[in-house]
Amino acid sequence: RKEVEQDPGPFNVPEGATVAFNCTYSNSASQSFFWYRQDCRKEPKLLMSVYSSGNEDGRFTAQLNRASQYISLLIRDSKLSDSATYLCVVSGYSTLTFGKGTMLLVSP
Amino acid sequence: GAGVSQSPSNKVTEKGKDVELRCDPISGHTALYWYRQSLGQGLEFLIYFQGNSAPDKSGLPSDRFSAERTGGSVSTLTIQRTQQEDSAVYLCASSLAASGRSGNIQYFGAGTRLSVL
Numbered sequence: 001r002k003e004v005e006q007d008p009g010p011f012n013v014p015e016g017a018t019v020a021f022n023c024t025y026s027n028s029a030s031q032s033f034f035w036y037r038q039d040c041r042k043e044p045k046l047l048m049s050v051y052s053s054g055n056e057d058g059r060f061t062a063q064l065n066r067a068s069q070y071i072s073l074l075i076r077d078s079k080l081s082d083s084a085t086y087l088c089v090v091s092g093y094s095t096l097t098f099g100k101g102t103m104l105l106v107s108p
Numbered sequence: 109g110a111g112v113s114q115s116p117s118n119k120v121t122e123k124g125k126d127v128e129l130r131c132d133p134i135s136g137h138t139a140l141y142w143y144r145q146s147l148g149q150g151l152e153f154l155i156y157f158q159g160n161s162a163p164d165k166s167g168l169p170s171d172r173f174s175a176e177r178t179g180g181s182v183s184t185l186t187i188q189r190t191q192q193e194d195s196a197v198y199l200c201a202s203s204l205a206a207s208g209r210s211g212n213i214q215y216f217g218a219g220t221r222l223s224v225l
Binding site: 045094095096097099100 | 141151153199206216218219
């Protein structure tokens with residue numbers, strides 16, 4: 001099993017749609033979880049941390065299920081500017097392990 | 109404050125030449141990471157520094173790759189005798205402390221795009 005697995009997509013959605021991504025991870029000892037966003041030909045940037053109780057930041061909601069070892073990201077009211085690759089990130093022993101990302105394309 | 113700075117932003121070299129890539133982390137960040145990202149692929153971990161020492165070099169793909177960090181700040185990634193398969197974007201990230209157990213957020217530089225002809 002890969003350390004962090006994500007559906008590569010692409011997810012094609014119209015503006016205003018709600019879209020959800022899931023990610024599974026293999027290291028049950030992981031303590032910290034994040035979603036990063038990477039625009040085409042740019043560096044990854046932190047979107048949000050993921051907390052055990054779930055957390056929301058505007059149109060973005062992240063959830064963590066430790067028992068099933070998966071993380072989710074929900075984007076409501078999608079904007080054109082949300083088009084990017086979303087990377088699921090999990091802490092390991094000394095560093096972070098990045099998933100390969102899920103591509104989102106939002107169309108007018 | 110300045111973010112993570114990488115130079116050069118682009119590097120074109122001939123097969124067999126050596127290249128040096130530089131990373132200047134955010135001031136005060138003790139941990140520094142190098143990754144490689146080939147076109148359309150995910151991030152590939154190369155090496156991690158805590159201060160000037162490298163506790164985890166497990167991702168370096170061959171002995172042609174080496175890295176050092178001096179003064180707990182700037183790091184240099186050196187690729188000797190470059191091959192065409194080394195062509196990729198090399199990304200550097202830094203965090204306040206090691207990102208493992210503490211989950212410290214990593215901040216990335218804009219990367220160096222390396223093309224080996």
